[in-house]
Amino acid sequence: MAQRSYSTAAIEVHWDSDRCIHTGWCSKNLLSVFNPEQHPWIQLDQGELDAIVAVVEGCPSGALTYTRLDGGPQEVHSEPATIVPWPNGPYHVRGSFLVEDRHGEVFDTGPRATLCRCGQSNRHPFCDLSHREAKFHSYPRVAEPQEPAES
């Protein structure tokens, strides 16, 4: 859909609408900068640089990324990558690896991504929230067998 960039002298923030899963994390944590009610919805001059970096790095889907223009550190990709299944939702990935589909198309997951595990996404391999409509239900890990009670 849309890929946009917003910049100041110190930082460029990139937003990929196809990757956004609308968690609201960004606006909950820094509404002055990330506010869907304002236009443009990202206004970098309304927040401190460190706070903007922290919020972008917390965006679970990787819809938000940044490039520091002031010589400050760029985001470090987690090593090794971690994959956490969210209850009734996607796999949350931190770190870089490549996903290749059956047609040879390659997707880079870094530095963060939410990967579909319900099978219903229209934006494979990424989650697009279709799991909600599909009422995807993930099963908890199988419980350890219980020791028989002593009699």
Ligand code: SF4
């Ligand atoms: S934190 Fe990331 S995934 Fe969540 S609403 Fe903001 S841009 Fe979208």
Ligand code: FES
């Ligand atoms: S897990 Fe979200 S669309 Fe499949």
